[in-house]
Amino acid sequence: MTDKQIVETELKKGLEGIIAGNSKVCLLDGENGRLEYRGYKIQDLAAHCTFEEVAYLLLYGKLPTKGDLKGFVKTLAARRKLPKPVMKTLKSLPVTMNSMEAMRTLVSALGAGIPDARKLTAEQQLDQAVTLTAAVPVLSAYFYRVKNGLPLVKPSKKLSLAANYLYMVRGAEPTQEEARAIDMDFILHAEHSFNASTFAVRVTISTLSDMFSAMVTGIGVLKGPLHGGAASQVMGMLSQIGSASNVDTYINNALANKQKIMGIGHRVYKTFDPRAVILKEEAKSFSQKKGDMKWFDMADKIETKMLKEKGLYPNVDFYSAIVYHNLGMPAEMDSDIFAIARVVGWSAHALEQYSDNRLIRPLDNYIGPVDLEFVPIEKRK
Numbered sequence: 001m002t003d004k005q006i007v008e009t010e011l012k013k014g015l016e017g018i019i020a021g022n023s024k025v026c027l028l029d030g031e032n033g034r035l036e037y038r039g040y041k042i043q044d045l046a047a048h049c050t051f052e053e054v055a056y057l058l059l060y061g062k063l064p065t066k067g068d069l070k071g072f073v074k075t076l077a078a079r080r081k082l083p084k085p086v087m088k089t090l091k092s093l094p095v096t097m098n099s100m101e102a103m104r105t106l107v108s109a110l111g112a113g114i115p116d117a118r119k120l121t122a123e124q125q126l127d128q129a130v131t132l133t134a135a136v137p138v139l140s141a142y143f144y145r146v147k148n149g150l151p152l153v154k155p156s157k158k159l160s161l162a163a164n165y166l167y168m169v170r171g172a173e174p175t176q177e178e179a180r181a182i183d184m185d186f187i188l189h190a191e192h193s194f195n196a197s198t199f200a201v202r203v204t205i206s207t208l209s210d211m212f213s214a215m216v217t218g219i220g221v222l223k224g225p226l227h228g229g230a231a232s233q234v235m236g237m238l239s240q241i242g243s244a245s246n247v248d249t250y251i252n253n254a255l256a257n258k259q260k261i262m263g264i265g266h267r268v269y270k271t272f273d274p275r276a277v278i279l280k281e282e283a284k285s286f287s288q289k290k291g292d293m294k295w296f297d298m299a300d301k302i303e304t305k306m307l308k309e310k311g312l313y314p315n316v317d318f319y320s321a322i323v324y325h326n327l328g329m330p331a332e333m334d335s336d337i338f339a340i341a342r343v344v345g346w347s348a349h350a351l352e353q354y355s356d357n358r359l360i361r362p363l364d365n366y367i368g369p370v371d372l373e374f375v376p377i378e379k380r381k
């Protein structure tokens, strides 16, 4: 062991508990289940705001006035038209591609030919964030339609960003209640401090790379099953379980085999995830109105069982899966929804990183061998 090496046990695997920087974007207090975007409680934002209002808050740092919001909504709606080369790329993608892989590729195509980030002003970078916020849902919905051999649905300028996404995927305009539900879900997924994808976005920006590259990074990291990839797997797990009476056996087997239950557990929350609390209520009332409590009852039983067995709580991906199911969204798109909403949070962090940048370059604790005797290739065995 060299002098510089530290004892391995001093290091918390996965950077647990490490503060990696200052931020004014989001307060996440995992001990007490508190979440605030730029100082506003998530409960207030979910109850009183539209997703566009929250996106404005995260991107511009303050709640919009009526005039600000009107202009922002108009700009977002106008930027739903994708450039021709992106449409061409979209239609050329293999339909075997997973929707998150397609999103990653198409965001990259969207950023083709953009100038060096160092030559852009803060306003231009913010403008790119607005373009990404508007365009990512459109390219996700288009790819879903192409992949499934369905005719493309043109974006509607009169619908909100979230309602338009639902419309473009399903091909049917949402009711007011459906529009409100998806909007609230987008608000709850918009931001979550230095999670894995956001941190990766900030690392990307810290090299003075561009906003589009940072979003590609974010999507690539989010798609993993321990992060946003879990969202698309929750409904599949519930289908596999089949009914509330099978929950105990399924969980007992899974835990015995060290298998993770998707949508359960969180690195930071040591109590209820406030987003899951809101989404649980939403999932319950939606299921009651639809007269189909099967999925909700199963999820509720899983929650109770996991709390008893492992002391773990549901996270944002758990009850949102039931909300999406009730909205008629295909389960494979659940991770897309997470990413679409999170573009706003990633962008807010990217802009913050640009505004006070220093290259993010940590150290590792080298634990391999040192000073080995070099053996020429002819003599190696």
Ligand SMILES: CC(C)(COP(=O)(O)OP(=O)(O)OC[C@H]1O[C@@H](n2cnc3c(N)ncnc32)[C@H](O)[C@@H]1OP(=O)(O)O)[C@@H](O)C(=O)NCCC(=O)NCCS
Pocket (backbone or CB within 6 Å): 014, 225, 226, 227, 228, 230, 258, 259, 260, 261, 262, 263, 264, 265, 266, 267, 268, 310, 312, 315, 316, 317
């Ligand atoms: C989110 C997550 C990655 C956090 O992981 P983490 O902080 O590294 O926690 P660990 O994976 O070290 O788990 C700690 C303990 O809880 C258990 N655990 C954590 N999440 C679990 C889950 N979803 N199902 C079953 N057991 C779980 C682990 O097996 C481990 O148990 P042990 O100490 O008996 O071995 C983890 O909870 C997980 O994989 N959840 C499922 C995926 C998911 O929903 N992700 C979305 C997050 S928003």
